[in-house]
Amino acid sequence: MFDRSRRNLLSRRRTPALPRMPWVVDEDTFVDSCTRCNKCVNACETQIIVKGDGGFPIIDFNRGECTFCTRCAEACPESLFRPTTEQPWGLKAQITPSCFAHNKIECRSCGDMCEVQAIRFKLQAGGVALPELDTDACNGCGACLSVCPASAISMTTKN
Missing domain, CATH: 3.30.70.3270 (Alpha-Beta Plaits)
Structure with missing residues (x-):
């Protein structure tokens, strides 16, 4: 049997310094399932989605604002987003x-x-x-x- 707490020490599972896109599922599911295909980065109408730590997409508000256009969620080939009818984030x-x-x-x-x-x-x-x-x-x-x-x-x- 292995100690999961030690394993997580070496993993990339950390809360990002900047937030993920709106409507994203929880952080662990996101990190496990995101393929880093950059489709969300390319789809963002305000270009605020950028590659972050480990190539995972994050929001950089220094570049502008989120218009909640839903393009990132629509472009993603994985099941990483909650329904866009819900609140986008906290x-x-x-x-x-x-x-x-x-x-x-x-x-x-x-x-x-x-x-x-x-x-x-x-x-x-x-x-x-x-x-x-x-x-x-x-x-x-x-x-x-x-x-x-x-x-x-x-x-x-x-x-």
Whole structure:
């Protein structure tokens, strides 16, 4: 009998630094079944799907936003995606303290790009408007991330 915990130490099964595509099944199934054919990479209309660790596809929000076009799921020859009628993922934007507005510098780049208006700005007497993120409205598209001049937005998993 072998110890699976030791075996996993040497395997490539790690949570990626960047997320997988929307509607992807769980990480273990994905790593076991993805053939790294790059059909999802080629199908992405915004070109945010890139080769990640080990050649597995990941989302790079620094390149743009996910439009939830479903092309990645449609192009995949494997059974790696849940139905696209379900919620795409549990990703949500998070604004860090390095945000220009939190440092008294006027900036509304993220709010201007947020199509679902999950980022709104609250006026402050004698100061700059501060961003407020409505995590219930945020769909995790990442449109706010690439336009932030302070790199103060990250994507986190909220379940």
